[in-house]
Amino acid sequence: xxxxxxxxxxxxxxxxxxxSIFPFFWMIVSATNKSIDVSKGKLIPGSHLVENFKNLIxxxxxxxxxxxxxIISVSTTILSLIIASLAGYGFEIYQSKRKDIVFxxxxxxxxxPFAALMVPLYRMFGSISTVAPFIxxxxxxxxxxxxxxxxxxxxxFRQNTKMFSKELIEAxxxxxxxxxxxxxxxxxxTMKTTYxxxxxxxxxxxxxxxxxxxxxxxxxxxxxxPLLISNLGSSYSPDYGVIMLTIVIATLPTALxxxxxxxxxxxxxxxxxx
Amino acid sequence: xxxxxxxxxxxxxxxxxxxxxxxxNLSFVGLSNYKRVFTDPTFIAAFTNxxxxxxxxxxxxxxxxxxxxxxxxxxxxxxxxxxxxxIFLPCxxxxxxxxxxxxxxxxxxxxxNKFLLQFSLVPEAINWLADPFWAKVTIxxxxxxxxxxxxxxxxxxxxxxxxxxxxxxxxxxxxxxxQQFFKITIPMLxxxxxxxxxxSTIGTLQIFDEVMNITKGxxxxxxxxxSQYIYNxxxxxxxxxxxxxxxxxxxxxxxxIFAALQFKLAGDKK
Numbered sequence: 139x140x141x142x143x144x145x146x147x148x149x150x151x152x153x154x155x156x157x158s159i160f161p162f163f164w165m166i167v168s169a170t171n172k173s174i175d176v177s178k179g180k181l182i183p184g185s186h187l188v189e190n191f192k193n194l195i196x197x198x199x200x201x202x203x204x205x206x207x208x209i210i211s212v213s214t215t216i217l218s219l220i221i222a223s224l225a226g227y228g229f230e231i232y233q234s235k236r237k238d239i240v241f242x243x244x245x246x247x248x249x250x251p252f253a254a255l256m257v258p259l260y261r262m263f264g265s266i267s268t269v270a271p272f273i274x275x276x277x278x279x280x281x282x283x284x285x286x287x288x289x290x291x292x293x294x295f296r297q298n299t300k301m302f303s304k305e306l307i308e309a310x311x312x313x314x315x316x317x318x319x320x321x322x323x324x325x326x327x328t329m330k331t332t333y334x335x336x337x338x339x340x341x342x343x344x345x346x347x348x349x350x351x352x353x354x355x356x357x358x359x360x361x362x363x364p365l366l367i368s369n370l371g372s373s374y375s376p377d378y379g380v381i382m383l384t385i386v387i388a389t390l391p392t393a394l395x396x397x398x399x400x401x402x403x404x405x406x407x408x409x410x411x412x
Numbered sequence: 413x414x415x416x417x418x419x420x421x422x423x424x425x426x427x428x429x430x431x432x433x434x435x436x437n438l439s440f441v442g443l444s445n446y447k448r449v450f451t452d453p454t455f456i457a458a459f460t461n462x463x464x465x466x467x468x469x470x471x472x473x474x475x476x477x478x479x480x481x482x483x484x485x486x487x488x489x490x491x492x493x494x495x496x497x498x499i500f501l502p503c504x505x506x507x508x509x510x511x512x513x514x515x516x517x518x519x520x521x522x523x524x525n526k527f528l529l530q531f532s533l534v535p536e537a538i539n540w541l542a543d544p545f546w547a548k549v550t551i552x553x554x555x556x557x558x559x560x561x562x563x564x565x566x567x568x569x570x571x572x573x574x575x576x577x578x579x580x581x582x583x584x585x586x587x588x589x590x591q592q593f594f595k596i597t598i599p600m601l602x603x604x605x606x607x608x609x610x611x612s613t614i615g616t617l618q619i620f621d622e623v624m625n626i627t628k629g630x631x632x633x634x635x636x637x638x639s640q641y642i643y644n645x646x647x648x649x650x651x652x653x654x655x656x657x658x659x660x661x662x663x664x665x666x667x668x669i670f671a672a673l674q675f676k677l678a679g680d681k682k
Contacts, residue, residue, distance in 0.1 A: 143589075147483050154480060155498035158561065161513050162501065164523065176516075179523045249667050251618045253639040254660035257646050257653045258424035346506035348621045349639070353647060364508040368625055371512035378516065385509045396504045400497070 165389075168382035176378035190379040197377075198384060202359055203366040208391075210281050210362065211344040218286045218340050219333060225287075226295025227325060231307065241296075248289040252349060259284055260353055276356045285344060291336060298332040334402035342392050363388045425657040445658035455659060457633040458641040461548065465637070466616045466670075469552045474609055477560050481567035482597060496568070500561040507558070511625035514554045515541070518626075544634035547627050551635055554622050559615070563608045570604040571597070606678045613670045617663055638663050 168176040171184035194200060229241055267274025274280060302325065310320040326333070348364040355361055361369075367388060370381045449455055483489070484496055502510070517524050518540040525537040540546045574597075582592050598605070620639040623629055629636035629644075638659065645656040 147486075147489070151480070151483060151495045155495055157557065158499050158501050161505075161510065161517065161557070164517065165513055177519075177521065179521075179526050181523075249614060249664075249671060251614070251639070251660070251663045251667060253618060253620070253642045254425055254657075254664050256642065257656050257660065260646070261424070261653065342504070346508070348506070348508050348624075349643070353643075364506055364621075367506075367512055368508050371508075371515065371625060372628075381512065385512060388509055389505055392506070393504045 165382050165385055168379060169386045171379050173376070173378045173380070176382065186379055187383070190377075190383045193377060194380050194383050198366065198370065198380065199358065199361075200366065200384060200387065203361055203363050204387075206278060206360060207345055207363040210278055211341050214282050214285055214344040215337055215340045217282075218288065218291060219336055221287055222291035222336065223295045223326070223329070223333070224321065225292045226297075226299055227321060229292070229296045230299035230302075231304070244289045244292060248293075255284070256349070256353055259350075263354060275354060276360060278360065280354045281347075281351050281362070282344075284350065285347065291340065294336055294339075295332065298329065302328065331402050334399050338395055338399055338402075341395060345392055425660055445655050448655065449658060449662065454633055454636070454641060455638075455662075458636045458638045459662070461633075461635055462617060462619065462637045464548060465552060465555065465619060466613060469555050470609060470612045470616060472552075473556050473560050473563060473612060474605065476556070477563040477608070478567055478597070478601070478605070480560070481564045481571055482593060484564075484568060485571045500565060502558050502560075503562045505558070507621035508625055510558055511554065511622045514550065514557075514622075515626045518550045541627055542631050544631055547631060547635045551619075551622055551626060554626060555616070555619070558622075559612065563612065566604050566608055567601060570601045574600050602678060606674060609674055610671050613674065614667055617667055617670070638666075 164181070167181060167183050169190060170187040171180050172186050172189075175184060175186075229237060263273075263275050263280045266280075271277075272279065273283070306324050306328070307320055310324050315323065346364060347362075348368070351362050351365055352368075355365065367381075367385060370376065370384060480499060484492060484499075486492075489495075505513075516522055519525075520537055520539055520542070522540075524540070525534075528534045529537060538546055540550045578596055578600075579592060582596060587595065618639050619637045620643065623635055623637045623640050624643075627635040629640050642656050642659050642663075645652055645659065
């Protein structure tokens with residue numbers, strides 16, 4: 139009986155693992171095949187990788203799209219980590235009567251769906267355009283701004299700050315550090331794991347964001363990676379090998395970050411549900 | 413910042429929802445947008461579809477995630493971290509990228525059909541993307557693939573906080589694995605299950621990327637989601653921001669109702 143259960147466990151997990159990995163396997167294999175072979179469903183790696191790469195560079199504007207995505211994601215990650223950690227730290231460390239009310243209002247904002255904000259935001263950036271074109275429609279700044287502060291990230295930092303030892307703050311004050319000094323010189327270095335996990339989440343969300351850039355970006359040279367992929371996927375005479383190679387390249391940054399920081403990620407996530 | 417980018421737009425949307433007209437020519441129309449919603453066939457289709465995704469996909473995903481996490485929590489299990497990483501891997505893909513891949517996998521002459529035919533699991537190729545029923549199934553499979561591992565990580569971390577001696581005691585009392593799962597694991601993980609079910613509900617009610625890139629909402633309107641409908645109303649058809657804002661308020665209401673319902677079901681008084 140016990141043995142059967144064991145076998146079943148392994149079979150089930152293997153099955154789940156195969157299903158999880160298969161689309162990755164297929165996308166990598168397809169990136170090395172000719173378009174016709176991809177549509178035939180060829181499952182063995184081909185010798186077409188270099189050819190696909192050449193076509194990709196010639197026909198797809200991948201370099202500008204990668205650059206745009208990188209600019210947006212890196213700056214969003216850095217800025218939102220600073221904002222959210224300051225806010226989360228403040229909520230947990232400083233005592234104030236209205237703190238909980240403000241925090242609850244913040245949490246409510248997590249429930250507001252983006253679709254409900256899309257139209258007003260679009261109009262807002264439309265009117266900004268007339269006074270300050272550099273942050274208005276069709277700019278990378280406009281893509282970033284609404285995603286910089288998220289209640290989730292503040293919540294995440296607040297939860298993790300609960301484990302931060304308050305004695306360290308006292309010690310810092312006695313040593314004559316300013317409040318910001320304590321934050322930057324004591325808090326930040328001790329909370330490395332939390333920052334790493336938050337960075338992964340924010341970078342992934344930003345790199346993969348689709349709906350808002352789709353609304354706000356109009357000119358082709360401003361498009362981000364998800365917009366590019368979406369356009370490739372719905373074109374009339376798609377070269378599947380090239381599309382798959384594009385997807386592989388687009389997935390590489392998030393996959394790499396995940397693998398390099400996997401341990402921090404799981405540890406950080408655990409802190410947030412405790 | 414939150415108030416500029418969340419609450420101010422929300423109030424704007426409320427004002428907009430009482431207005432109508434194309435583009436910037438908006439005039440005040442009172443409640444007529446709200447009346448229009450109830451007789452709008454596309455809205456009803458979008459609402460029904462989103463609701464179907466929700467009530468089918470979220471329970472499947474949560475149970476599957478729980479089940480996988482219980483299996484993976486066994487310290488005697490070999491290749492534990494391999495399985496964990498493999499099942500978590502879908503989370504690193506972008507919604508658009510995996511949607512494009514799924515669109516190809518589920519094409520009529522795609523790999524899924526080839527596989528099913530090869531092993532004679534189906535008599536003929538399933539028209540996944542062009543049949544109203546199968547198109548919905550495809551979307552549900554796609555979301556499940558992408559998010560199960562994500563939820564599983566939360567359960568795994570929750571399971572690691574449960575004292576092993578509780579299970580030992582249950583075993584001595586003769587509880588089967590099933591009883592242990594339903595009488596110990598699920599009650600102990602209740603707050604985390606509540607958290608994941610609320611976040612998944614919010615996520616599913618907002619579904620956009622997958623529908624847009626796998627089926628474009630078709631065939632007909634059989635897979636359109638509310639978010640996609642709002643997008644179409646604002647940017648694809650003749651822009652009607654007022655009506656789009658009205659529709660978006662229905663998503664807000666739906667999310668509030670579902671979140672309240674889940675809190676009630678969980679009986680969490682905190």
